[in-house]
Amino acid sequence: MRVFSTGAAAAKARGTLGTVVSAAMTKSFPDFSKFDPVYDDVSENTSVIELWKRQKAQQLGSATMSTSNLEALVNKERNITEAPANFFRRYPKMVAQPNMEEVANADDGMFWSEDLLIPFEQFGKLSKKTLVVKRTTQMTSKGKIPSMYAMVVVGNGMGSAGFGEGKSFEASKAVVLATRQAIKSMQHFPRYDDRTIYHDIEYKFKATKLLLWARRPGFGCRVSPVVHEICECIGIQDLAGKIHGSRNPMNVIKTVFGALQTQRVPDDLARARGLRLLDVYHTYYGGIKPSFVRR
Structure with a gap:
């Protein structure tokens, strides 16, 4: 048989049941909001803790109990514990590199980040050459779209x-994108x-045919300006x-x-043919530096 209560009696029953449940829960479960604000509302739990302290002070007498002892007694009675040392997850922090702030403020794209996939020590030794900067235009049915x-x-x-x-609407941004792509490649x-x-x-690449010849020490790079910059x-x-x-x-660079x-x-050629390799070139410039490859 089921009994349904209506009106004030039902509201009183619900309120009494909620009071009993909340009291039982506060007595059996600790207040995690003290060290984990995401768990519950901090302000609400703080007011509840202050109420416990006032009630405990009335029972024992405020003159006989100090504030620290009262707080410890309330925490012990209500099962409120401090956060353990290993409660918070500690993520490893990146070690600050020398002169990183100065490099990060540069506007030429030469700033270090983890996505470049190279150590910061090697990044500081890089040299950049901007060889091509030009304005392009995309023709559409609605008009011309310029870009750099x-x-x-x-x-x-x-x-x-x-x-x-x-490629970007501004030349500086286009250089930054090209620089970071060059470092990654x-x-x-x-x-x-x-x-x-x-x-x-x-x-040969498309319509460009390139001829390169090795030269003796001190000869220098006697090539076109674009190739000279790449050699540097x-x-x-x-x-x-x-x-x-x-x-x-563009074709010359590629x-x-x-x-x-x-x-x-x-x-590699000597290893593939199973022959022995002896570098006789160094005999003319002081000292023999042979490298042998056995079968």
Whole structure:
């Protein structure tokens, strides 16, 4: 059989039941809001704690109990505990690098962040060359949409370099996008004696044909201005070259990077043929530096 109470009796029953439930819950569960504000409303629980303190002070006499002892007694009776030492999750913080703030304030895109995938120590040694900046226009049915295009080459001068392209409504933003893309696309190119290429290269990209020749120490980079800037970023010091066909800077940059990727290191050739490699070039410039490859 079910009994339904109506009116004031039902409201009184609901209020009494809620009081009993809340009292039981406050007695059995600790107040997590003291050290975790997300768990519950902090202001509401603070008022409840203050009410407990006033009631306890009336029972024991406020003159006989100090504030600290009263708070400890209330916390013990109501099962309120302090947060444990390992309650909060501690995330590792990034160690501050030297001169990071100065680099971060730069407007040329040369500021370090984790998405560049290179250490900060190597980032500080990079050199940037902005080789192409031009205005482009997209023709649509509603009119012309102007924008700026930039092409940047970045290298560390020790054999690693990369190029990137950026496009934006402002030239500075386009350079920033191209710079960061160039840093992300950096790759290493082998260098003979850390100064020139291993062998002569003939490479063609679209309408651009590039010829590169290795030269003796002290020869210098006698190439076109665009190729010369790329050689400075990579760290190539002795090189001669010639461009046939299109001399568009964009095509020339892509041709140079493609040509340097086609180099074949003599050590790999000797290992593939099962022969022994002896570098006799150094006999003319002091000291023999042989490298042997056995079968």
